[in-house]
Structures are given as C-alpha cells and as structure tokens.
Amino acid sequence: MKRAIWQFDFYNTKIDFLRWAKLAMGWSVAVLLIAVGSLLIRGMNLGLDFTGGTVIEVQYPHPVAIPEVRETLVKAGYGDAQTQHFGTSHDVLIRIPPREQMNAATLSNQVLTALQGAEGGTGVTLARAEFVGPQVGKELVEQGGLAALGALLGILVYVMFRFEWRLAVGTIAATVHDVLFTIGWFSLFQLDFDLTVLAAVLAVIGYSVNDTVVVLDRIRENFRKRRKGSVIEVMNLSINETLSRTTMTSLVTLLSVIVMYFFGGTVMRGFSIAMIVGIVVGTYSSIYIASASALYLGISREDLLPRAKETADDQP
Amino acid sequence: MPTPYSLNQYPWWKYLLIGLVMLWGLTFALPNLFGEDPAVQISGARANITVDAAFQNRVAALLDADKLPHQRLELDGDRLLIRFADTEEQLKAADILRDRLGRDYIVALNLASAAPGFLRAMGLNPMYLGLDLRGGVHFLMQVDMDATIKQVEDSYVEEIRAQLRSDKIQYSAVSRAGGGGVQVEFKDAAERDKAAQLLRKSLSGLQASEPGPLSLKFTLSEREIKEKRDFALQQNITTLRNRVNELGVAEPIIQQQGSDRIVVQLPGVQDTARAKEILGATATLEFRLADEENDWNQAAATGRAPLNSRLYKDRNGRPVLLQKRVMLTGDAIVDASSGIDQQNGGPTVFVSLDGKGAKRFEDATKDNIGKRMGVVFIENKTETKRVGDELKKTAYTVEEVINVATIRDRLGRRFQITGLDSTREARDLALLLRAGALVSPIEIIEERTIGPSAGKENIAQGFRAAAIALVVIAGFMTWRYKNFGMIATAALAANVVLLIAALSMLQATLTLPGIAGIVLTMGMAVDANVLIYERIREELRNGNSPQMAIHAGFERAFSTIIDSNVTTLIAAIMLFGFGTGPIKGFAVTLSIGIVTSMFTAVTGSRALVNLLYGGRKLQTLSV
Numbered sequence: 001m002k003r004a005i006w007q008f009d010f011y012n013t014k015i016d017f018l019r020w021a022k023l024a025m026g027w028s029v030a031v032l033l034i035a036v037g038s039l040l041i042r043g044m045n046l047g048l049d050f051t052g053g054t055v056i057e058v059q060y061p062h063p064v065a066i067p068e069v070r071e072t073l074v075k076a077g078y079g080d081a082q083t084q085h086f087g088t089s090h091d092v093l094i095r096i097p098p099r100e101q102m103n104a105a106t107l108s109n110q111v112l113t114a115l116q117g118a119e120g121g122t123g124v125t126l127a128r129a130e131f132v133g134p135q136v137g138k139e140l141v142e143q144g145g146l147a148a149l150g151a152l153l154g155i156l157v158y159v160m161f162r163f164e165w166r167l168a169v170g171t172i173a174a175t176v177h178d179v180l181f182t183i184g185w186f187s188l189f190q191l192d193f194d195l196t197v198l199a200a201v202l203a204v205i206g207y208s209v210n211d212t213v214v215v216l217d218r219i220r221e222n223f224r225k226r227r228k229g230s231v232i233e234v235m236n237l238s239i240n241e242t243l244s245r246t247t248m249t250s251l252v253t254l255l256s257v258i259v260m261y262f263f264g265g266t267v268m269r270g271f272s273i274a275m276i277v278g279i280v281v282g283t284y285s286s287i288y289i290a291s292a293s294a295l296y297l298g299i300s301r302e303d304l305l306p307r308a309k310e311t312a313d314d315q316p
Numbered sequence: 317m318p319t320p321y322s323l324n325q326y327p328w329w330k331y332l333l334i335g336l337v338m339l340w341g342l343t344f345a346l347p348n349l350f351g352e353d354p355a356v357q358i359s360g361a362r363a364n365i366t367v368d369a370a371f372q373n374r375v376a377a378l379l380d381a382d383k384l385p386h387q388r389l390e391l392d393g394d395r396l397l398i399r400f401a402d403t404e405e406q407l408k409a410a411d412i413l414r415d416r417l418g419r420d421y422i423v424a425l426n427l428a429s430a431a432p433g434f435l436r437a438m439g440l441n442p443m444y445l446g447l448d449l450r451g452g453v454h455f456l457m458q459v460d461m462d463a464t465i466k467q468v469e470d471s472y473v474e475e476i477r478a479q480l481r482s483d484k485i486q487y488s489a490v491s492r493a494g495g496g497g498v499q500v501e502f503k504d505a506a507e508r509d510k511a512a513q514l515l516r517k518s519l520s521g522l523q524a525s526e527p528g529p530l531s532l533k534f535t536l537s538e539r540e541i542k543e544k545r546d547f548a549l550q551q552n553i554t555t556l557r558n559r560v561n562e563l564g565v566a567e568p569i570i571q572q573q574g575s576d577r578i579v580v581q582l583p584g585v586q587d588t589a590r591a592k593e594i595l596g597a598t599a600t601l602e603f604r605l606a607d608e609e610n611d612w613n614q615a616a617a618t619g620r621a622p623l624n625s626r627l628y629k630d631r632n633g634r635p636v637l638l639q640k641r642v643m644l645t646g647d648a649i650v651d652a653s654s655g656i657d658q659q660n661g662g663p664t665v666f667v668s669l670d671g672k673g674a675k676r677f678e679d680a681t682k683d684n685i686g687k688r689m690g691v692v693f694i695e696n697k698t699e700t701k702r703v704g705d706e707l708k709k710t711a712y713t714v715e716e717v718i719n720v721a722t723i724r725d726r727l728g729r730r731f732q733i734t735g736l737d738s739t740r741e742a743r744d745l746a747l748l749l750r751a752g753a754l755v756s757p758i759e760i761i762e763e764r765t766i767g768p769s770a771g772k773e774n775i776a777q778g779f780r781a782a783a784i785a786l787v788v789i790a791g792f793m794t795w796r797y798k799n800f801g802m803i804a805t806a807a808l809a810a811n812v813v814l815l816i817a818a819l820s821m822l823q824a825t826l827t828l829p830g831i832a833g834i835v836l837t838m839g840m841a842v843d844a845n846v847l848i849y850e851r852i853r854e855e856l857r858n859g860n861s862p863q864m865a866i867h868a869g870f871e872r873a874f875s876t877i878i879d880s881n882v883t884t885l886i887a888a889i890m891l892f893g894f895g896t897g898p899i900k901g902f903a904v905t906l907s908i909g910i911v912t913s914m915f916t917a918v919t920g921s922r923a924l925v926n927l928l929y930g931g932r933k934l935q936t937l938s939v
Contacts, residue, residue, distance in 0.1 A: 057770070108588065108765065127770040129588070133761030136456065140896075147894035154886040162879060196829050199891065199899045203836060203906065206887030210840070210880040214847065217876040245850040252792060252846070253839035256785040260835050263784055265777035267448075271832055 017239045018232050021292040028177060028289060035184020044187050047194030047270075050141055052098040052134035056108050058115060061123040063089035069115065076114035087266045091127070098134050107131070144198045148179065151205050159209075163216055164303050170293035171212050174285040178208040181281045182274055197270040204278030207253065211246065212286040218242050219291065223304040231300060235291050250283040323867045324930035326923055334923050337915070338810060344817035347431040347442040353387070354406035355428035356413060357566050358421050359395040364632055365420050367396050378416050384409045397428055403768070414564075425584045426566030443819045446827035446901060447764070449778070451771035452583040453591055456762035457552075459576050464548040464756040465496070465541060471650065472498050472522070472534065475671030479518060485511045497535035498522075505529060545576065547651070548756040553578055554747050559595050573896070578758070588765050599695045601646030601749065603677075604638040606688035606720060612637045628692060630717040638690045638717070643680040648673020652749035654742035657734050663742035665733045667749060674729040682726040691719045693748055718748050778831035785835045786812065793842055797849050798938040800925070804845035807921040811841050814912040815905065824908075827901030837909025840884065844917035847873040847880075852939050862934035870922055877918060885910050 048055045066083050069092050073081045078096060086093035094111060108129035115124045152172055159168040182204055186193050218238040226234060254276065261272035358375065360367055372389050375396060379386050386409060387399040400406040406425065414423040427450060429442050447454050469492045476498060477490050486507045493499040500515075502508040512532055516524050522534040536544070553570055556578060560568045569581040585591050607625040616635030621627040628636045650668045657664040669677055681689075695714045721733050736742045766774075789808065794801035815834060819826060852869030860868060885907060892903035929937075 059767075059769075125767065125769075126765065127767045129763070129765040131760075131763040133456075133458075133759075135458070136762050143894045143896070147890045150894065151887040151890035154890065155883050158883060158886060195898060196832070196902075199829055199832075199895065199902045202887060202891045203902075206884035206906075207840070209883040209887065210843070213880045213883055214876055217879055241854070242850075244853075245846050248796065248846045248850070249840075249843040252789055252842050253836070255788050255792060256835050256839035259785040259788055260781045260832060263777060264781040264832065264835070265774060265828075267774065267828055268777075268781070268832055271829065275836065 013240050013243060014236075015240055015243075016236055017287060018236055018292065018295065021288060021295065024288040025292055028285075032177065032180050032184070035180050035187070038184055038187040042187055042190065044183070044193045045190040046137075047192045047197075048095070048130055048132050049195040050137040050193070052132045052137050054096040054098075054107055054132075055128070055130045056094045056096070056111050056126065057086060057128040058092050058094070058112065059125045059127045060090045060092065060121075062120075064092060064120070066092070068118075068120070069094075072115055072118040072121070073111070075118075076111070078111065078114075081111075140195065140198075144202070147202055148205065151202060152176070155205075155209050159213070159216070163220060164299070166294045166297040166299040166303065167216050167219075167290070169297060170290040171209060171216065173293045174212050174282075174289035175205055175208045177285045177289050178204055178278055178282045182278045185277045186274070191273060192270055194270060196268070197274050200271045200274035200278070203275065204282060207275075207279060208282035208285060211249070211282050212290045214245060215239060215242050215286050215291065220304045223301050231295065234301075235295065239287055239291065246283060246286065250279055254279050323863045324926045326926050326930075330919075331923060331927075334920060337814070341810070341814040341817040344440060344821050345813050347429055347435050347440045348816055348820060350429065350431040350442070352427040352442070353399040353430045354403045355400065355426045356398045356406060356410045357395055357424045357426040357428075358398070358413065358417070359424075361420050361422050361561075367391070367394050367421075372396055375413070375417075378413065379409065382412055384412065397426070399428055399430075422561060422564045424564040424566040427584075441820060441823065443816065443826045444823045445771075445775065446825045446830070446898070447581055447583060447771075448766055448828045448898065449771050449775040449826065450583050451766050451768035452581065453585045453588050454582075454762070454764040454766075455580040455591075455595070455760055456573070457556075457578045457580065457758045458761045459545075459549055459552050459578065460757040460759065461545050461548065461576050464544060465536070466492070467756070468536065468544050469496070469498055471670040471672075472519070476500060476515060476519075476534070478671045478675060479514065480511060483510075483514055485514070487511065493533060493535075497533050499527070500532045500534075502530045502532075508532060549576065549578070551750050552756060552758055554750060555599070556580060556595060558747070577761075584768075588763065592760070599646075599693065601649065602642045602692045602694065603644040604640075604642055604690050604692060605684060606690055607637040607639055608687060610637055628690070628715060628717045630720070636690055636717045636720060638692065643689070644669075644673055644677050646749075648676070649749060652746045654739065654746040657732065660734070662734055663736045663739045665736070665742050665746045665749065666730065667733065668730050669728070671729070678726055678728045681723050685723055685725060688720055688722050690717045691749070692716070693718045719745055774828050775831075778828055782812075782831060782835050782838070785838055789838055789842055793845070797845075799928075800845075800849050800852075800939045803921050803924045803928075804842055804849070804917070806924060807845065807916040808838060808841055810920050811909070811913050811916040812838065814916065815909050818908045818912065819905065824904045825901055826905075827898045829898045830901035830905045833902045833905030833909065837906060837913060841909065841913035841917055843880070844873075844877045844913060845921060847876055848918075848921070849939055852937070856937060856939075862929070862937040865937065866925060866929060870918070870925075874918065877914065881910050881914055 066085065069083050070081075073079075073083065073094065078094075080097055082095040084093050085091060096107065096111075108126065108131070112124065112126050115121050152175060155175070156168050156172050159171050179201055182201055183193075185191075186197065191197075215238060218241055219235055222234045222238050222241075226237075229237070257272050257275040257279065260268055261276065264272060358367060369391065372391055375398070376389055379398070385401065385405055387401060390397045390399075398409065400409060410423055410425055417423060427445075429436060431440070431442065473490050473492060480487050480490075480500075486504075487500055487502050489499075489501040491499060500511065502511065508530060512524065512526070515532065515534065519534055521537065521540055523537055525533045525535070527533050549572060553572065557568075557570050560570060560580065560582065565582045565585055567583055569579065571579045573579045580595065582591060604626075607622065610622045610625065612635045615621055615625075615627050615637050619627075621637060624640050625637050626640055628638060630636050648669045650670050652665055652667045654663065654665050656662070693716050696712075719733060719736075721735060725731075733745065736745065786808065790801075790805040793804045793808075797804065812834070815837065819830075848869050851873045852865045855865035855868045856862070888903050888907040888910060892900060892907060895903055
C-alpha cells in the first residue's frame with residue numbers, strides 16, 4: 001500500500017535528522033537569544049492579573065467609536081484609561097492603571113455611570129469588571145515561576161529514574177526551549193500575558209515532555225533491540241519510526257486548540273495562541289533539541305542497555 | 317506462544333468492569349443534560365423561623381395574588397425553591413417576594429438543576445459552574461495582620477498598666493516597643509524586680525526579657541502570634557458569613573486562602589456596591605443592665621420607654637427593656653467560644669475580657685448580683701437608594717438584643733453565659749459576640765464582576781468549542797485510521813462522559829479555563845490511540861498477522877503511554893498545587909482527563925477491538 005505524503009504516513013522515511021542537528025541547535029540558540037533579548041528589552045505586556053489595576057468591559061446596544069468613549073472618560077477624569085474594542089464594535093474594554101488610594105468599590109460604578117450619562121450612552125451594560133490590587137500580581141508571578149520549576153524538577157527526576165540522566169537533561173533542555181520560545185513570542189508581539197496564558201505555558205511544559213518522552217522511549221527500545229549501528233543511526237531511526245505518531249498527535253492537539261481559538265470566545269484567545277505556539281515548537285524540539293542534547297552530552301548504547309533483571313522481558 | 321485465536325480476548329469480568337464504569341459515568345453525567353432553571357430560594361433569616369408546608373402555601377398565595385407566573389414550588393430541607401420559566405419572571409418575583417416577606421426571610425436568586433426529582437434524590441447533581449460561567453462577584457480580601465498584632469499588644473499595654481497600678485509598683489512608661497513587644501520602663505531597679513516577679517507569673521504566655529537595667533520587655537511567642545492571626549482570620553470569616561447570609565445569595569463561597577486572605581464568591585450578585593456595603597458593615601456590642609422596674613410588654617405596647625431605659629427587641633421579636641447606662645462595650649472582648657457547662661452539662665458560652673474591660677465589668681457587676689443583664693448587638697450599615705435621579709447613601713444602625721442572662725456572681729476576666737436552649741444557640745451567640753468584638757481590618761485586594769450575559773456567553777462558547785473539537789478530532793481519526801479511528805472516537809466520547817461524571821461527582825468548580833482543559837485533554841487523549849495504532853501498523857509492516865499485530869501494538873505502546881501521561885500529570889499536579897482560581901480549574905480538568913483517558917483509550921478501546929476482532933481469522937486490518 002502506497003500512501004501520499006499528505007496522509008502523514010512517514011513509515012518508510014529515512015530522513016537523516018541529526019545531520020542538521022548543529023544547524024538546528026544554532027537556529028534554536030539564535031531564536032532563543034531573540035526571545036531573551038525581547039524579554040529584556042521590550043518586556044512582557046503583562047495583563048491585569050499581574051500588574052494590578054482595573055479592567056471594565058462594557059457592552060453598547062449599538063456600534064460605538066473608541067474616540068467617543070475616550071472623550072467621555074477624559075471628561076470624567078480618567079485620562080489615563082486605555083480603551084479598545086473587544087471582540088465586536090459593541091464591546092469596549094477599558095483599562096485603568098492602579099491608583100494611589102483608589103477606591104475600588106466605586107470605580108467601576110463611576111465609569112459606568114459616566115458612560116451611561118454621555119450622549120448615545122443609554123443602554124450601556126457592564127459585562128465584566130475586575131480589580132486586582134498590586135500585591136496580588138507579584139505573588140502570581142512567583143507562584144507561576146514556582147509551578148514551572150516544580151514541574152520541570154519533577155519531570156527531570158522521573159525521566160532520570162525511568163531513562164537516563166543525559167536524556168533527562170535533553171528533555172528539560174527541550175522543555176525550557178519551548179517555554180522560552182512561547183514567552184518570547186508573547187513578548188516580541190506584545191500580546192497580553194494574563195493568568196490563563198500562564199496556565200497555557202505550564203500546559204506546554206506537559207505537552208512538550210509528553211512528545212519528547214515518546215521519542216526517547218523508542219530510542220531506548222532500539223538501543224536494546226539492535227546491536228549494530230552508531231548512536232546517531234539509532235537515534236535517526238527512532239525519530240523516523242515515531243514520525244507518523246509525532247505529526248499525528250501534534251496535528252490532532254493543534255486542531256483542538258485552533259478550534260478553541262476560533263470558537264472559544266475572546267477570553268480564551270491568549271490561551272489558544274500560547275498552546276498553538278507551544279505545540280509547534282514542542283514538536284520541533286522533541287525531534288531536535290532533546291535527542292541532539294543527549295548526543296552532545298555523550299550518550300552511548302551502554303547507558304541504555306537493560307539492567308540485569310529487565311533482560312528477560314526484552315528477549316522473548 | 318499463544319495462538320492467534322486465543323489472542324485479543326478479554327475475560328468476561330473485564331467487559332463487566334468496563335460496563336459498570338461506563339454505567340457509573342453515564343449516571344453521574346446525566347444531570348448535566350437537563351440544564352438549570354432560574355429559581356428563587358427562600359430561607360429563614362434566623363434559626364426560629366421555619367420554612368414549612370404552611371409557608372409554602374403562603375408563598376404560593378402571594379405569587380398567585382400578584383399574578384406571577386411560576387413553575388413549581390419545592391421544599392428542600394429548610395428552604396423553599398420556586399422555579400421560573402425565564403430570568404425576567406424570576407427577578408420580578410424575587411423583588412416582590414422580598415418586599416412582601418420582609419426581613420424575616422432571605423430571598424435569594426439561584427439556578428436550580430432541572431434534572432428530574434429522582435436524580436436529585438439520589439444525590440446526583442450537575443457540574444458546579446464557576447463565577448465566570450454563571451456570573452457574579454468575586455472578592456479577595458486581606459486581613460491586616462500587623463494591625464491585629466498591634467491590637468493585641470495594645471491590650472497587653474493596658475493590662476500591664478492596670479496590674480502595676482493595682483500592686484502599687486512605680487513605673488515611668490509602658491508602651492509598644494518598636495520591633496514588636498511591650499516595653500516597661502522603671503525609675504529604680506528594686507521596683508523593676510518587683511514588677512518582673514509579678515508580671516512573669518501573670519503573663520506567663522509572653523516571653524520576658526531585660527533589655528536594660530531599668531526596663532522589662534514582653535514579646536508574644538511565635539505560637540501566640542500564630543494563634544492570634546488564625547483567630548483574626550476566623551473571626552473575619554465568621555463575620556463575613558453572617559453578612560453574606562443577609563445579602564441573599566444562594567450558594568456563596570467564603571473560604572480561607574493562604575494564611576491571611578479570604579475569598580468571597582457571590583454567584584448571581586451583580587450590584588457590587590451593595591455587596592460591599594453589606595460586607596463592610598461594622599458591628600459592636602453593648603452590655604446593659606435590664607430595667608426590672610417596668611413592664612416590658614407594656615412599654616412595647618405604647619412604644620414608649622420609661623426614663624433612663626431603652627426599648628429593644630430580641631432575635632425573636634419580643635420586647636426587652638434595658639437601662640441606658642452601658643456597662644461594657646464589645647471591644648473589651650478578647651474571645652468568646654461555645655462549650656458545655658462543667659456543672660450542669662448545659663450549653664454555655666465562655667467569654668474572655670481584656671484587663672481594662674475586666675476591671676470595669678467587675679465594678680459594674682459586683683453590686684448587681686441577681687439582676688438581669690442584656691447584650692445588644694449593634695450593626696452600622698450603609699444603604700444606597702435611588703431618590704429620584706440621585707443615588708443617596710444613608711447610614712443606619714440595627715440594634716438587637718442577642719441574650720438576656722442573670723448575673724450570678726461578680727464577673728471578671730473570664731465568665732460564662734449559661735441557660736441557653738441549645739448548643740446551636742450557644743454557637744450562634746459565641747459567633748455574634750466575636751463578630752461584635754474588635755475586628756481586624758480587612759481590605760479588598762481583588763475584585764471581579766462577571767455579568768450574567770457574559771457568563772452565559774462564556775459557557776455557550778466553551779461548549780461549542782468543545783463540541784466542534786470533538787467532531788473535528790473524530791473526523792480526523794476516522795479518516796486516518798478507518799475502523800480503528802471510529803473505535804478511538806468512541807473511546808474519546810466515553811472519556812468526555814467519564815470526565816464530566818467525575819467533575820459532577822466531586823462537585824469541582826468548572827471554569828472557562830476548565831473547559832479549555834477538557835478541549836486540550838481531548839486532543840491529548842487520542843494520543844494513546846495514535847501510539848497504539850501506529851504500533852499496530854508497524855507490526856503489520858514487519859509481517860505479523862493481524863491478530864498478532866493488534867496484540868503487540870497494545871502491549872508495546874503501553875509503557876510509552878504510561879511514561880508520557882505520568883510526565884503530563886506531574887505538570888498538571890504542579891499547576892494545581894501552585895495555581896489559584898481559574899488556573900486550579902484548568903489543572904483539575906486536565907488531571908482528571910489524563911487519568912480517565914488512560915482508562916478509555918487503553919482499556920476501553922482494547923475491549924472494543926477485542927469484541928469486534930478478537931478470536932476471528934483476519935486477513936487484513938482496517939487501520
């Protein structure tokens with residue numbers, strides 16, 4: 001049976017992936033430098049969850065122009081407010097930076113009253129109002145960082161225990177690569193980084209490792225099964241053998257996230273973008289970064305040969 | 317080596333097990349199919365106001381009199397539930413009922429499960445929707461712990477002064493020390509030594525030190541600081557719970573978060589300003605002697621209190637006449653807890669006063685042994701009302717007598733209130749005494765309001781995305797793996813059912829990120845099937861017979877599936893551990909989804925494959 005390439009059937013491929021390992025490493029380092037550079041220079045466009053302040057989402061019964069809303073707000077004394085359309089031309093998102101001695105209790109009500117009182121403002125309704133104090137944001141960043149570190153550490157230990165330390169380091173390198181890439185993407189394009197995006201970044205860790213572990217599993221199996229062939233050859237073979245699965249799983253997960261991007265509503269946009277970016281680089285990194293890192297760390301066949309008691313299972 | 321015919325067959329009990337698990341899943345997921353009705357929930361504002369069949373008839377008559385269309389009334393324990401066809405009727409009825417029933421009843425908006433009665437009787441409920449899906453207000457409040465500790469130290473300053481004065485020990489100053497603790501300065505060393513002897517004994521809970529030749533310092537121990545902080549937090553939670561009750565919210569959440577924060581979630585509430593007014597009300601207590609010379613009922617009938625007395629009502633609405641002179645105010649109370657009286661075994665409340673308050677109270681009670689004393693609970697509230705075009709803020713106080721007891725002895729630092737009818741009454745009284753005592757200041761540090769239409773939109777979009785993702789994945793898998801793709805789709809559908817069942821059973825909060833977790837799990841759940849099917853294809857290419865390929869495919873893919881799922885689970889559990897609010901919702905669905913997907917994608921789809929292909933002679937395989 002012969003299948004076309006668009007059926008993602010890569011079982012007879014013999015691509016020499018690791019021939020381009022150096023090139024891929026170079027490319028990854030360059031991209032990561034851009035990501036880190038952007039993080040240092042442009043920083044993150046942190047959402048309300050992290051910066052503190054007030055966000056008010058109002059709904060007009062008719063389309064409304066942003067300058068009009070802006071003018072009303074300036075008149076009401078909110079010159080520092082940012083306004084933008086949110087989803088449709090009926091919906092307006094207003095951000096007000098944290099203020100000294102801000103009375104959160106009345107702020108959203110005051111803004112709403114001001115908008116309702118303005119010309120063409122009858123029927124304006126409040127869809128969502130959020131206020132976050134400045135002390136909350138700092139903790140969220142801390143907790144997010146701790147969660148990411150904890151996840152990485154847990155995975156490192158698990159992979160070390162189940163596989164081998166070089167492969168564990170390779171896995172972590174691939175995962176850190178994916179996380180940095182995703183965060184860098186948000187920094188470079190100045191996308192809103194809020195709490196749900198942070199959740200997506202942590203989910204990317206899970207996904208990226210999942211993808212990598214499947215390749216590692218096959219590398220281990222092939223090392224044990226085949227007695228000949230260099231390390232590079234075995235790795236290449238393993239990557240080729242799992243290529244169908246890698247593309248298939250990535251595509252299915254990608255599809256569900258893309259569906260979420262288009263149909264999940266505006267709140268889930270950031271989450272979906274982070275997942276889409278994460279899945280794409282996660283697929284790339286599980287092919288290149290993880291195995292290539294282990295290769296450069298000097299992994300050999302002996303490192304993965306079964307310990308005495310496991311031999312029986314593998315040799316039928 | 318087993319023969320191809322004996323391969324790929326499950327023993328009967330495995331099919332039975334899978335069948336039972338699916339039956340469980342379908343049963344628990346079932347209530348979610350019926351959706352929810354807008355409803356009004358009525359409960360008694362106080363313990364002695366009962367909601368019973370007679371009350372149900374009264375409400376039905378009220379509704380009929382005002383021609384309010386409603387669906388049905390149900391008594392559910394001590395609350396009455398009235399269902400409506402739409403939210404408009406619900407809001408109208410709630411306004412009218414609130415007006416007609418007055419302050420004795422709490423009228424709250426609610427969403428009631430529309431599942432048939434027998435399902436609810438079995439304890440089966442639909443998933444609990446988070447605020448972002450049902451609309452409402454979320455507050456995160458922080459208790460000012462520095463102020464709490466300051467208050468405690470201030471009370472020790474008072475106490476030390478009082479003790480030194482009563483023992484006639486000369487001192488020059490007592491004040492809070494800069495770095496925490498209380499410092500006492502003396503003019504000569506002999507007086508200091510006398511004071512040290514006395515205070516070390518009476519303040520044994522404090523750590524004493526001697527920073528200089530003429531000074532003494534007392535600091536709170538770590539344990540006591542922790543106790544005071546916990547107490548301050550619990551006290552605030554108690555107070556907030558009382559306030560929320562009167563706000564009329566059907567399923568409020570008031571929870572501790574971390575060591576000094578409180579989360580308050582009020583589903584269905586839109587008016588944040590009113591919510592904050594009620595939550596922010598302050599309460600005080602006053603102890604007053606009863607007026608024994610005049611007839612209380614007579615005073616109530618005329619509505620006029622005699623000179624030097626004031627007319628109050630108790631919690632059951634009965635008149636109480638108390639003297640105008642205040643014996644003690646609530647800020648003197650350090651602690652109040654309910655318990656059992658050692659002597660007669662009846663319910664009782666233990667009250668502790670600070671040093672200054674104890675002295676005052678001793679003086680006030682020693683000449684009045686045998687007389688009665690009332691405790692008045694005073695709440696200061698503000699209410700915003702629309703007067704014409706203007707919003708007007710009015711402040712008002714609500715005063716209520718929460719207890720009348722006879723003074724049996726001279727009352728000092730610690731005393732008990734006995735003669736209470738039930739342990740519940742004792743608990744309520746202790747809560748109110750605490751609520752009226754000195755409350756640590758709290759500040760709102762996070763506030764989120766989600767409009768009801770925004771909530772509805774979120775849930776509609778979330779479910780649409782999940783449904784579309786399910787269809788897309790099903791199509792993709794079937795196109796790629798033919799019959800086996802359909803089996804994977806069936807396993808995926810089973811996974812969604814089990815996930816919803818688990819969320820319904822645990823009553824875990826479903827949030828919008830939680831729905832994202834479900835969608836993501838669907839994508840990742842088929843990964844196990846992809847791994848197995850690719851393995852089967854490989855085995856076929858290696859020249860194995862179809863039965864052998866199926867067998868080997870499932871066996872060999874298994875360890876890979878375990879490894880990849882465990883690593884994802886590690887990440888999900890970390891998310892759960894460190895995340896708050898919406899992130900937690902995402903972590904919960906992701907973790908449960910990973911576990912259920914292992915069952916459905918491996919065991920479930922294997923069972924289907926075995927049923928369809930097992931024990932048969934196969935030439936080719938549609939994979």
